[in-house]
Amino acid sequence: MPKVLIADKLSAAAVAVFTTRGIETDIKVGLSKEELIEIIPQYDGLAVRSACKPDADVIAAADNLKVIGRAGIGVDNIDIKAATAKGVVVMNTPFGNAITTAEHAIAMMFAAARQIPAANARTQAGEWPKKDFMGTEVSYKTLGLIGCGNIGSRVAERAIGLKMKVAAYDPFLTEERAVELGVEKVELEDLLERADVITLHVPLTEQTKNVLSRENLAKTKKGVIIVNCARGGLVDEAATKDLLESGHISAAAFDVFAEEPAKENVLFGAPNFIATPHLGAATAEAQENVALQVAEQMSDYLLSGAVTNALNMPSITAEEAPRIKPFAALAEKLGSFAGQISDFGYEEVVIEYEGEVSDLNRKPLTAALLAGLLRASRGDVNMVSAPAVLADSGVKLTETKTEDSPVYDSLVRVKVKTKATKNSAEGGWRTLAGTLIAGKPRIVEVKGMALEGDFAPVMLYVNNLDQPGFIGALGQMLGEEKINIATFHLGRTTAGDEAIALIGIDSTPSGDMIEKLNALPQVRYAKVLTF
Template sequence: MPKVLIGDTLSPAAVEIFKARGIETDIKVGLSKEDLIKIIPDYDGLAVRSACKPDADVIAAATNLKVIGRAGIGVDNIDIKAATAKGVVVMNTPFGNAITTAEHAIAMLFAAARQIPAANADTQAGKWPKSGYMGVELSYKTLGLIGCGNIGSRVAERAIGLKMKVVAYDPFLTEERAIELGVEKVDLDTLLARADFITLHVPLTDQTKNVLSREALEKTKKGLILVNCARGGLVDEEAVRDLLESGHLAGAAFDVFAVEPAKENVLFGAKNFVATPHLGAATAEAQENVALQVAEQMADYILTGAVTNALNMPSVTAEEAPRLKPFATLAEKLGSFAGQISDYGYEEVVIEYEGEVSELNRKPITAALLAGLLRASRGDVNMVSAPAILADSGVKLTETKTETSPVYDSLIRIKVKTKATKNSPEGGWRTLAGALIAGKPRIVEVKGMALEGDFSPVTLYVNNIDKPGFIGALGQMLGEAKVNIATFHLGRQEAGGEAIALIGIDSTPPASLVEKLDALPQVRYVKVLSF
């Protein structure tokens, strides 16, 4: 029975989902890193919020771990790079608390604009300071959104409902989507110059860290009100304090801080500064939603291979998974074949999809193919880690698709350009194609030569010159070495030209036999393959 460790407090309903799906669960909240490392090898899945931190050391110890599920959006506490290298899928739940966080941002806008926390404190202290608090209206003012994705777009909808003009800086926002939302897409400098209010809705990455630096903040309008309900580290907190004191900023409201828990911070005590303790997702509805979502997503992946909201793996719906599985198997075997005959490494990989497969979700199929390709030289590589490994190696990857295939309903072709060697200064291309025949993966093309062969567990691959007597000599040599032939598939360019033999054999031939075959004058290349 698969096992999932719940490392942070989740709704009991999440536990019931796991149990109903036949997955054993253990709830162990507040574990030290050392304790987590000790027990993590026992689990297929790890469900967390923000307190449990599966870092590189924890992931290295997770010998059976398949998936980490984050009940929420931010994954700062998870070492995604280490998880990817280990082949562990990392999922989050980006939609479960989007509305809650958007509402909190709007609430913080109002709180800062009307100085509600300070006015409340003075009123309850018996001061009745009616003349001391002059607020500003939101209506007909310009709101600048830094980030207009899942949460930012919801903030935009609510701001437009308040009759605000919305401008958005987001490199991933298309003009079509901006028009659909009713926002104006602008660059960062334009946003800084025009906005009366700014809210942030981006993750903390190398690109977004300190996006509102001191230099950027000094470009804003005098009287700006700033809200950050996204991530600490996006804003220069010391600069915000200075600008609040100088009056350049009229107010600021932060739900997140560079260091959390924020028991002390340079912003605390500043004039018209509002703080909440990372409450953006803290509603009963949001916590229930993200817990249910992460449990369903993790269970689907563990039991069916369906991938939803993964940060390091292409998404695969539960409906797609059964249809994609045979193509992924074919692709993995093709990649393995190409990897085993590409002895000198590769400079470029081209994948061609023809026919019905071209219209499917090809990303997981490509990931499976790359896993097979890289496993031959890199060892423990899988669908999660393979695309990242290939990208890091600098190998160029190209995909093409054609809606029809001349012979088969669907065909997958891989072309691998090998690195130049002394004997081959230009390098060379290895070309293979495969198809599903009666639902089973078959090799149907090698080096442009048509044939139809099995991926036998042990396969002798011979590239030779087509001359009389060669096949008989080959069979005799195998017989003398006590190697039984299970299947035999042939292809050639033309009589007397280049030819291919794929021989399924029942046992691995001795190295001495391979050397004898390689020494034959008709043989250009011989290799024992395993699938």
Template sequence: MPKVLISDELSDAAVNIFKTRGIEVDFQPQLGPDAAKLKEIIGNYDGLAIRSATKVKADIIAAAKNLKVIGRAGIGVDNVDIPAATAKGIVVMNTPFGNSITTAEHAIALMFAAARQVPEANLSTQAGKWEKNRFMGRELYAKTLGLIGCGNIGGIVADRALGLKMKVVAYDPFLSAERAVQIGVEKVELEELLARADMISLHVPLTDKTKNVLSRENLAKTKRGVIIVNAARGGLVDEQALREALESEQVAAAAFDVFTIEPAKENVLFGAPNFIATPHLGASTNEAQENVALQVAEQMSDYLLTGAVTNALNMASITAEEAPRLKPFAALAEKLGAFAGQIADEGLEEVEIEYEGDVTKLNMKPLTASALAGILRPLLQDVNVVSAPALLKERGVPLTESTRDASPIYDSLIRIKVKTGGKWRTLGGTVVAGAPKIAEVKGMQLEAPFHPAMLFINNSDKPGFIGALGTLLGEAGVNIATFHLGREDVGADAIALVGIDQAPSDSVLTAIKNLPQVRYAKLLRF
């Protein structure tokens, strides 16, 4: 009988799902914050069900000798070391859509509270002051709401804001013009949003590209008197700069549900004028808690009893019967997608996936989902193979799939094309002896294994390039693990895929880009 540990608060109905499915449950809802105790006992369990209080770090995963699945009741998995879990063969699941409405409603609530100074007015009134003239608010009607991120939750916020007769502008590289029209928002660049918005609400994950998206510089570009709401992730706004903007009244008010460091027992924003804080309540409604709890219990039970994988962040969702045949191709599709996503530097405008040869005889749906998850994950880290197709569709990014019964060179080939900045970038790969390999880039043939860190370089085929690159990496102490080349013709367009054991610094990467033969260079991670 499989055994599951629940180390955070989860509803009784979720506990009963495990029991009725024949799974032994150890319900210890107060255990989560006690990392030492969790590490001591985790080796006894096949599954671990958590919320946000439990931090599943690498040392705990290392001690989890029997663990097969970690289920997060909610969206964010910042508290799980996914690479460590993947390396140990532990499936990590979440419940991506169970609390979307709740989080969107909380953002709207914060917007109202900030616009009408509800918390301060409440305290003043209950203190017997009746300061009616002190609390002069502002209407939301006819104001411009700027959404930074317009995916699932952002789209719900837009719908509610339009119902309030607000005008909505959105900055989201994945949002197509057609999708924007469909949901009634105006797609704009970040600079325009900052200049036009009366209120700004953030709805993006925390990634390298979104960290401090509202930086000191960008806060200075906002309309004076703007209201800022963050119910997404801490770290999206420069908190020190926002404090100063509140004090100078560049920002009239701000309402945050999330902070850079949580639990936020102290923060530079606390005590700032017209600042409202809530303790990460975005998903805290009875309905949302029940939904995600039931969902994660069902998903974990299915996996432990039948091998079915649903809403997994580190492997494709496939049935137990399909798994042996699909697994190597799912890995290939995900890695090719990750390659494509990392070089989609100017947003994602269109995606095409081509299948050739024997792979066309398999169930290609999970393969496409794996590819899309790989493409989207560099910007949307919480995406998984189940949510990826829906997220792509929400943003109105066209997806085309095609098949060809035979492949000219290989038994099977998967080719991914992404359109970014009006230009297509094309990658192809195959499976050789069970391992995924890169087979073509920009139509140029080569056969390169994936490496955890790789340099992708597009260069002109001229003497001196390889030597100059090797010298730069050698002087920087970066060891070359693999080196594969492809070219169109002598002296024409060429590519280099270089597996490296250490990631180069930004200055070394800049030096590579400045080599006279180099047209494009990118550090990739797999």
């Protein structure tokens, strides 16, 4: 039975999702890093919000961990790189709090435009400062969105309802989507010059960090309002203070800060500055939604392999999973086969999908194949870490698909270009192909030669010349070691030319026997494979 640690507060309904689906749960909130490291090896899943911080040290200790689920959108508290290297899926819930966060951004815009917090404080202090608070209307003004994805698009919808013009800077926003939303797609420079209000709705990455730098803030229209309900670090806080004091920025409203909790900040006390303590997702509806979603997503992954909203692995829906799973098993075995016969490292990997399999979600299949390939030489690699490991190694990866398959309904082929060595001319291409027959993985091609065979737990792979005496000599060697032959599959180019033998055997032969086998005049290459 899978076991999940809930390390931040989740609703009782979310906990019930785990338990009703047969997943054991422990709720331990407020653990220190040392306490978390001590107990994390017991768990298959870790559910968090923002307080628990599974960093590289925690993940390194998590020997059985398969998934980290973040109830919310931000994953700054999770070391995704360490999780990926460890093979741990990291999921978030980007849709559960989108409306809540969009509403907060709109509320902050209104509060800044009409200076509501300052007016409220002075009125309740016994003043009647009506003449000191001359606000500005937002209708018919231009709202500049930096980021027009899940949350930004909802802000756009509400701003358009307020009769605002909306200009959006987002490299991933298509012209078609912009038209659909009713926004104008612009470049950042244009947005800075034109916007009366700027709101941010992007994650904090190397590309977005300090996107509103001092230099960019100086390019904005005089009197601009800045609203940040996305992530601290997107806006230069010191520059914002200076421009508030000079009057260039008329007001700013921040829900997030570069360092949180923000008990102190350079912006505190600046004129016309409004602060809230990271309340973007703080509604009862949003908290319940994201908690339920993360529980469902983690349960689906642990029980069926379905992957939803993962940040370091291709998504696999619950509907896709039953169809993808057998092809993933085939891909993993083909990758393992290729890895075990590629003794000299890889320079290039080509994966070809033919027939019906080409219409499936191929990303998890490619990840499974690469996991099998790399595990032969790198050890503990899985579907999560394999694509990143290959990319880091500099090996070129090419993936192709063809709707037609000449012989089989579906075919997966892998080609691995191996490195030649100083003392060996064995570098070159290794080519394998397989399919599903009655739902089970089968080898159907090796080095361009057609042969159909099972993936036995232990196999002998022999590349030999098609000459008399080879099979007899091989049988005698196996007999002398008291090794039983379970299956025997042969393929060849033409009579007397190159051939392949795949022999399923019941136990592993000794190193001496493999040396003798390789010494036979007909044998070019022989190796034991395990699956």
